[in-house]
Amino acid sequence: MSKIPKELYYTEEHEYLRPTEEEGVYVVGITDYAQGELGDVVFVELPDTGVSLDKLQVFGTIEAVKAVSDLYCPAQGVVVDVNVDLDDDPSLVNSDPYGAGWMIRLKITNPSELKSLLGSEGYAEHIG
Numbered sequence: 190m191s192k193i194p195k196e197l198y199y200t201e202e203h204e205y206l207r208p209t210e211e212e213g214v215y216v217v218g219i220t221d222y223a224q225g226e227l228g229d230v231v232f233v234e235l236p237d238t239g240v241s242l243d244k245l246q247v248f249g250t251i252e253a254v255k256a257v258s259d260l261y262c263p264a265q266g267v268v269v270d271v272n273v274d275l276d277d278d279p280s281l282v283n284s285d286p287y288g289a290g291w292m293i294r295l296k297i298t299n300p301s302e303l304k305s306l307l308g309s310e311g312y313a314e315h316i317g
């Protein structure tokens with residue numbers, strides 16, 4: 190069974206948003222379910238800091254032994270940090286998707302978009 194932390198927001202595309210201590214800034218990554226479906230992650234391509242993204246815009250790709258998938262931005266915002274540790278160890282996405290395997294930190298520019306994201310129960314229903 191996949192871990193689905195209650196305090197996070199989720200997309201139907203299997204990304205999550207985790208609030209940080211900094212107002213309006215969220216950590217973005219892929220869910221435990223998504224990393225399990227992908228299998229062993231071997232490469233992650235992420236944007237540069239300062240890049241502006243629209244909701245559901247592709248912000249990078251994740252490559253596993255089985256497949257390559259796009260990464261979708263959960264809400265409109267600006268990338269304020271990128272997890273460079275994934276360059277050397279992309280398997281962090283598999284071992285700790287909600288911790289060390291995070292991908293970007295996003296400063297949300299349209300907070301009302303958070304209302305359209307799934308909560309933990311909605312995401313659990315979505316993945317069945």
